[in-house]
Amino acid sequence: MPKVSPELLSILRCPVTGSPLVQEGEELVSTEPGADGEKLRYSMEDGIPLLLPPELLAAANAAGSSHTDSQA
Template sequence: MPKISPELLSILRCPVTGASLIQDGEELVAAVADESGVKPRYTIEDGIPLLLPPELLAAATAAGSAQHDPAAGTPA
């Protein structure tokens, strides 16, 4: 499990609520709930926190896989 350093955690903020983040296993969790009463959660991949709101994460993941695959844009 990647451990985020306390120094980094002290400056990171939730992009949805602006609250500080707490590491919970392989995720970061906002210290404060959003308008719907849910504390946003963010995954950590290869030691890097993915601080995108959930509605943007799916779109970024889909777009990123096509943009970063050199073979995806070349004709066969």
């Protein structure tokens, strides 16, 4: 499990709430809840935080898979 450095965590912010992020396992979690009352969770890929709001992450994943399929 990659650990995010304290220096990086000190400057990272949730793109939705603007709150600081804390690492919980392999995810970064907002310290303030979003509009739905839940804290937002962001995954990491190869130690790189994916700080896209959930709806944009789903769209990016869908676009990436269709782009990859068209190149095959």
